[in-house]
Amino acid sequence: MSNAVATPAAGNGKLEFLVRGEHHPAQGTLLGFWIYLMSDCLIFASLFATYGVLSLNFAGGPSGADLFDLELVALNTAFLLISSITYGFAVLKMQQNSLRGTIGWLAVTGVFGLCFLAVELYEFYHMIHVGAGPQRSGFLSAFFTLVGTHGLHVTFGCIWLVTLLLQLRKHGLIQENKRRVFCLSMFWHFLDVIWIGVFTYVYLMGSMV
Amino acid sequence: MSEHHDHHDHAEEAPHSTFKGYMIGFVASVILTAIPFWMVMGNVLDSRNATVLIILAFAVVQIVVHMVYFLHMDFQSQGGWTMLSLIFTVVLLFITLFGSLWVMYHMNVNMMPSMMGAS
CATH class of the missing domain: 1.20.5 (Single alpha-helices involved in coiled-coils or other helix-helix interfaces)
Incomplete structure (x- = not known):
């Protein structure tokens, strides 16, 4: 239904495009993004189910109790939880229309996200190094798929965060950027919710075998 | 009805967050995370099944806390x-x-x- 109208802008001869679209329903983007997150939730549900089925199939290899370093997991959980609250501070700064504050807290969030990824990559590297890679047993395949998919989501969250920082620096706190900040906020908090399931179901319960 | 119209006046405005809300969520999450880790790392209970049930219950409560205080879930949005x-x-x-x-x-x-x- 939308139609674009090209009008010559005053002076410089460049064309400016005005897109007349339908009126968006209030917060339609946020609802749409929420439904995307719910579908993502179902991906994780199937990965959790796979892990649950395979979690005792060690094939004579190491179990979670042999491999998991709970102190490292606690550190990672702390990183993710702190990054959630710092993202919350960024949203609060945005509500006060403080561009500098928003960018600052988003950057802090990104740093904690990268710390999380660094620790997780170290953990994966260590496990593969001692011969407990994804091909070792059904348990490890399911573990790497589930935790790796979560890590991949955090990676893409970090990439999105960098993109958002650039957009904020270029355009400031315009309506579109505010919407993007809210969408990433939902994504980021959602990843933290998934991580609650991961550390409880995979790490804590896996360490008690 | 008038309340409904008020809502639509703030078209793209997302749910309003407060510092207090985030802090409640954060402190609750820290407590709800620390207790399960402490229970498992310190071998607090002898029974494995009891520990599993308790840490799963903590996880469910923490997920609800995140949904309410960080993702601002309610029946109105x-x-x-x-x-x-x-x-x-x-x-x-x-x-x-x-x-x-x-x-x-x-x-x-x-x-x-x-x-x-x-x-």
Whole structure:
């Protein structure tokens, strides 16, 4: 239904495009993004189910109790939880229309996200190094798929965060950027919710075998 | 009705967050995370099953805390559609998780190689 109208802008001869679209329903983007997150939730549900089925199939290899370093997991959980609250501070700064504050807290969030990824990559590297890679047993395949998919989501969250920082620096706190900040906020908090399931179901319960 | 119109006046405005809300969520999450880690790392209970039940309960409570204080879930937002899609997802999630575990557990128990050899 939308139609674009090209009008010559005053002076410089460049064309400016005005897109007349339908009126968006209030917060339609946020609802749409929420439904995307719910579908993502179902991906994780199937990965959790796979892990649950395979979690005792060690094939004579190491179990979670042999491999998991709970102190490292606690550190990672702390990183993710702190990054959630710092993202919350960024949203609060945005509500006060403080561009500098928003960018600052988003950057802090990104740093904690990268710390999380660094620790997780170290953990994966260590496990593969001692011969407990994804091909070792059904348990490890399911573990790497589930935790790796979560890590991949955090990676893409970090990439999105960098993109958002650039957009904020270029355009400031315009309506579109505010919407993007809210969408990433939902994504980021959602990843933290998934991580609650991961550390409880995979790490804590896996360490008690 | 007038309340409904007020809502639409703030078109793209997302739910209003407060510092207090985030802090409540954060402190609750820290406590709800620390206790399960302490229980497992310190071998507080002798019974494995009791520990599993308790840490799962803590996880569920923490997920609710995150949903309410960080994701601002309530029955009003988007005219209830976010909550409806969440409930739908949670139902599917339970079917997937418990269905898989239930079926595969019984496959394991009832189709052990030893049983097949005996018959």
